[in-house]
Amino acid sequence: MKQLDHPNVNEIRLEAVLAALADPVRLSIVAALSDQSEHSAGAFDCDIASSTLSHHLKVLREAGVTSHRKEGTRCFVSLRPELDQVFPGLLTLVLEFAPKDRARECAERLLPGGPNRAK
Amino acid sequence: MKQLDHPNVNEIRLEAVLAALADPVRLSIVAALSDQSEHSAGAFDCDIASSTLSHHLKVLREAGVTSHRKEGTRCFVSLRPELDQVFPGLLTLVLEFAPKDRARECAERLLPGGPNRAK
DNA sequence: TTCTAACTTCGACGAATATCGAAATAGATG
């Protein structure tokens, strides 16, 4: 069973993590994993080609955000616990803001200027 | 005095903020502003063309990270306080990790595998 | 008004990224 390469903890870079999280597809993947669960790659319901999904999973893995375990033909993905040792609280904070941001974005689209528009 | 456009608070997007911070030049700019000071655009000592600096400042401004105030021929830049209302603690956390990450990166370059290399 | 300083904008370039479909791979299953 050939496993995929993961960066050493010392190789995890802040900018790579931020860049990995700065994409809607990847953020939704990470959000889906945030309950500490393990998803097989096919189990994420993003409306993208499987090759594109594979690309995004690779970006997350190489940034040190996710851990990938191959089992049979499947690849189980989960959040890397080491990430929270390297950047404690970062992922939690981003994942806390993500749904609120989506709600704000939606509200802004329906009601430009928002409920508390300044000036 | 024509001022530059800033996004409304409701228009500040998490992904845009993360993307803005996921660049070494911009992260160094933000770090320089982290003492709540105001810098004129020319006062950042990045070794890049002034047009490139202007580009990065535009990205930060449009992401809602910085506030730009034109005075005479100069442009004074500071962190937008509203950012911490929209995403409380995010910038602080990233700015706390940034120097540690640089140190880790440097250590990793000198001593591949790091002092606590696993396995 | 002309000159200068401090930016910004524009146009170009190469590098990186997001995307897809097709082909390759690897393991399970018949």
Add this chain to the structure above:
DNA sequence: CATCTATTTCGATATTCGTCGAAGTTAGAA
């Protein structure tokens, strides 16, 4: 073995990004 399934890799394309130098803008100085 042949085949099916899940995923990765490859090749192509379109877009975005970081960078520069040149040209444009704006406001103060001479």
